[in-house]
Amino acid sequence: MLTTSQKIYIVCIKRPIGFLGALVGLTLLSPIFLVTIILLFFANKNGWKGVFFTQKRPGKNEKIFKALKFKTMTDERDASGNLLPDADRLTKVGKFIRSTSIDELPQLINILKGDMAFIGPRPLLVKYLPLYSEEQHHRHDVTPGMSGWAQVNGRNNISWAKKFELDVYYVNHIGLVMDVKIFFTTIKKVLFREGINTTTGQSATMDYFDGTN
DSSP, rough: OOOOOHHIIIIIIIIIHHHHHHHHHHTTTHHHHHHHHHHHHHTTGGGGGGTTTEEEEEEEGGEEEEEEOOOOOOOBBBBTSSOOOHHHOOOOHHHHHHTTTTGGGGHHHHHHTOOOOEEEEOOOGGGGGGGGTTTTGGGHHHHHHHEOOOOGGGGSSSOOOHHHHHHHHHHHHHOOOOOHHHHHHHHHHHHTEEEEEEETTOOOOOOOOOOOO
């Protein structure tokens, strides 16, 4: 249960800063957006369909929204019409975009819309919702984020139970100090490419999409 002071922080500080930050980010990073779109247009061999990838995710209060991301894999299939293994569909361009977390940048649009925030529990697949315990459902008491407390505390090196524990801990302790700490820790991990999966090229701090992306 969020306290009155936490609710005031979210409405009066966190959301306005997030909106302005996303707006500034989209403006400053527009050249990177444009170059990435052009590269993916050709690298994924599927025209405009090969540029962006969306998935339905549960947001605040488990309201479903479409999370946006740059697509880093092709849609190539075998003779039977089945998608090829991820490793075969991940292009060199896609691997670089993943390792630098550029693939996450379109989520700035989700932040502008209010579906996401810079900091918050990472939104997981909708199909997992029925599996949550009553305590774990509280991770959806706040808006999901591009990075969260679980991501900067060993995302791929801890159990699912621990990740949920960290997510709920964040909800219970949400505030300016907590958000600033996560924000700068995330930047550090991205800049120094900490936790990069050498096979997929994906940043462990940011990875959360499943499927054809």
